[in-house]
Amino acid sequence: MKRRAFLALAGCVCVFPMAPSLAAPVQAVAAPGLSLPAAINKAGRQRMLSQRTAKAWLMLVMGVLPERAKTILTQSVSLFDAQLNELKALQPNDEVRTLWLQLEHDWGRYRPLLADIRSDAKAVWASSEAVLASAQKLTQAYEKVAGSNAGRLVNLSGRQRMLSQRMAKAYFFRQMDINAGPSGEVLEAAMKEFAKSHEELKGAGVNTAQIRDELALVEQQWFFFQNALGMRDVGGQKKAAADVGTTSERILEQMDLVVGHYEKLALAAQR
Incomplete structure (x- = not known):
């Protein structure tokens, strides 16, 4: 389904089509069948x-691949809204229900900050951390209900997306x-x-040949990503910033x- 999102940026309302990346894996599906x-x-x-969203907002503030950053930000905000609504339909216990409400609350405080590149950067940091913490707890709650190693691998591999x-x-x-200071610590820990x-995913016993091939491609990109993240030379920082933006994607x-x-x-x- 083709979607458009409207995002206010620096006093202007801009219209962007959905970004092609991730389009197939992340299309919304009927919530009742979740x-x-x-x-x-x-x-x-x-x-x-x-x-x-925080990454894309920062890229806009810094002028790093701005058109691509606008598209990423618009798509990401729209997708978060859609998935939050989908997850509302699958709340198997009180813990999941409470955690979903917390995520909705934290997202409600974070979302407006993303609509303006003049927002306070420290507030963007704090809110992105709050939404991350809420989403992590909700993911773990769903994994606990599933109670399977296969569910744990979905969580673990999904967390790799977040870490990128x-x-x-x-x-x-x-x-x-x-x-x-905190940024450097977060980067090193991540x-x-x-x-x-x-390495744990590579060693998973359930891996198919296709999964092994996909993980090998991730490893290739990880090599380039580490090089870009480690670039501290002033002369190469502009290229490094663009490389971080593209390779993380x-x-x-x-x-x-x-x-x-x-x-x-x-x-x-499960069947």
Whole structure:
């Protein structure tokens, strides 16, 4: 389904079509048929969007690939709204219901900040962290209800999507010298977690040949991403910033495919 979103940026209302990246894996589906593996995937994707929106907002503020950043931001806000509504239809217990309401509350405070590049950057940082924490708890609650190793792999691989965006967000905050200390710590921790989790996913016994191939492609992009994230030379910072923006998207797209494969395995295991 073709969608348009309207986003106010610096006093202007801009209209952008949905970005082509991630279009197939993240299209909205009828909520009544939402399975637990799909809910883990979508709640986990909300984690990613909490960081991707901040990354795109920062790219706009800094003038890094601005047209691409506008598209990413618009698509991400629209997708978060759609998935939040879908997840409302699958609330199997009081814990999930309470956590969903918290996520809705935190998103309601974060969303307006993204609509204006003049918003306070520290407020964007704080709100993106709050939405991430809420989405993480909701994802874990769905995983607990599922109670399977297959569901855990959906969660783990889904968290890799988030980390690809979290690293980029932390990088851009550090480049802007805003929350530079915490940003550096977040970046270092996220890089270590991503590398460790990648090795765990590679060793998963349920991996198909297709999953192994997809993870190998992620590893190739991870090599380039690390180089861009580590660039501190002033002369190369402009290129590094563009590389961080584009490579984080490539890893995200590739990991989204991996999560989709694990979701299918988890769904098959339930039958």
